[in-house]
Amino acid sequence: MPVFARAMLVLLLLGTAALVVVRALWPLTVPAPATRRRDPALKWRLAGIVAGAAAALVAVRIPEAGRGDLLAAPVFGMGVFAGALTGELTRGRPAGAVRRAGLRVRRTLDYVPRALGTGVTVSTVALFALATLTTRTGAPEAGGRVLACPGGTRGPWPGAYYTVPALAAVVAGLALAAFTLRRVVRRPQAAEPATADDALRRRSAEVVTAGTGVLVLVPLTGIALTAGLLLQSSEVTCGAGWWDGAGQALTALGFLAFAFAAWYGACLLLPGKRARA
Amino acid sequence: MNEPPQLSVTTTDPTPPYEQVRRQLAALIGSGALPPDERLPPLRQLAGDLGLAVGTVARAYRELEAAGLVVSRRGGGTRVAGPPARPAATADDEPVLRAAEEYVWRARAAGADRGSIVAALHRVLDATP
Incomplete structure (x- = not known):
């Protein structure tokens, strides 16, 4: 499992890099004018991405049979959120003799990109549903690392040994993401006019949403592919006829989650249409 | 937007x-x-x-x-807040009531209290032939 998981992580990085190049060369809209003031939170967001990547590399090296590979994305996500949160906290407070405020009520949903947000919600539900299923079907022997069959056990299986620490890290990451998003929406107006300030909030919200997507989709990829490939394996003779179909469906889900994880990674690195406007 | x-x-x-x-x-x-x-x-x-x-x-x-x-x-x-509930009016005094409502609404928005609203109305009435 570790070799396969690492190969998938490397492919994910390559896929993300390719999508970043695609988004940079063929942007969805005209790039922002060069005269626009640089976002002071940008350096903190980049620092968060770098720190998250470094922490993910450390997690991958945990010598526990692939556990670290499932922790890599949540750890990376937490680095991204910490950077975004620091960037928001370091924005200036209103100062000066004349202070202005728009009278629009700010809601989180107004800033989160709709497609990315919907994808994160669906992926989170899928991850928890699948992890619950694989955890319940894992054999108690070997800490849930194998699938129980009448004729013995087969592995590796994403049972409790893998899912419990991974889901704990995902929950912690989601909590930090929610806190960061709340700060993005509720922080005082940091730029004038209000439309410029809204653009800063939209980009920060996009970074947090994209980071959440990576955080959720990479473990979903790992769990779905591991379970799907095992169910399709000819060595597994304990299954009913429909297991093969379930294996194919889970493998397809794994590859779909993988592709979306690369897309979310690209959104993390380059602003989308709404955040540029 | x-x-x-x-x-x-x-x-x-x-x-x-x-x-x-x-x-x-x-x-x-x-x-x-x-x-x-x-x-x-x-x-x-x-x-x-x-x-x-x-x-x-x-x-x-x-x-x-x-x-x-x-x-x-x-x-x-x-x-x-929405406009205040309108008292029952006959067709004849409807336009006057509407104008009075608008006057009171604007005066309150400007921060006037009841006494100043009534006093201003009397002054205008007294100054108008």
């Missing part, structure tokens, strides 16, 4: 900040820039954006509520 109305507070102005906020909101409500049932920003949001204490904005909202210009509901935020 239309640019939402804006408030500004000048810290060097001798007028207290709560009064600056109250006056501008009242003017926006009176002019119709903030229509009935429009939700006002939460206290913390507006106070944070203007760099004021929450209590300062809360005082402005309280005074607007006392003047009948906004309505606060627990869990529902603060919204611009």
Whole structure:
């Protein structure tokens, strides 16, 4: 499992890099004018991405049979959120003799990109549903690392040994993401006019949403592919006829989650249409 | 998307900040820039954006509520109040009532109390032949 998981992580990085190049060369809209003031939170967001990547590399090296590979994305996500949160906290407070405020009520949903947000919600539900299923079907022997069959056990299986620490890290990451998003929406107006300030909030919200997507989709990829490939394996003779179909469906889900994880990674690195406007 | 109305507070102005906020909101409500049932920003949001204490904005909202210009509901935020319930009127005095309502609404939005509203009306009536 570790070799396969690492190969998938490397492919994910390559896929993300390719999508970043695609988004940079063929942007969805005209790039922002060069005269626009640089976002002071940008350096903190980049620092968060770098720190998250470094922490993910450390997690991958945990010598526990692939556990670290499932922790890599949540750890990376937490680095991204910490950077975004620091960037928001370091924005200036209103100062000066004349202070202005728009009278629009700010809601989180107004800033989160709709497609990315919907994808994160669906992926989170899928991850928890699948992890619950694989955890319940894992054999108690070997800490849930194998699938129980009448004729013995087969592995590796994403049972409790893998899912419990991974889901704990995902929950912690989601909590930090929610806190960061709340700060993005509720922080005082940091730029004038209000439309410029809204653009800063939209980009920060996009970074947090994209980071959440990576955080959720990479473990979903790992769990779905591991379970799907095992169910399709000819060595597994304990299954009913429909297991093969379930294996194919889970493998397809794994590859779909993988592709979306690369897309979310690209959104993390380059602003989308709404955040540029 | 239309640019939402804006408030500004000048810290060097001798007028207290709560009064600056109250006056501008009242003017926006009176002019119709903030229509009935429009939700006002939460206290913390507006106070944070203007760099004021929450209590300062809360005082402005309280005074607007006392003047009948906004309505606060627990869990529902603060919204611009709708026009007051109209008393039963005959066809003859309908236009007069409508004009009186508008006058009272605008005067309240400007911060006038009942006594000044009635006094101003008497002065205008006395000065008009």
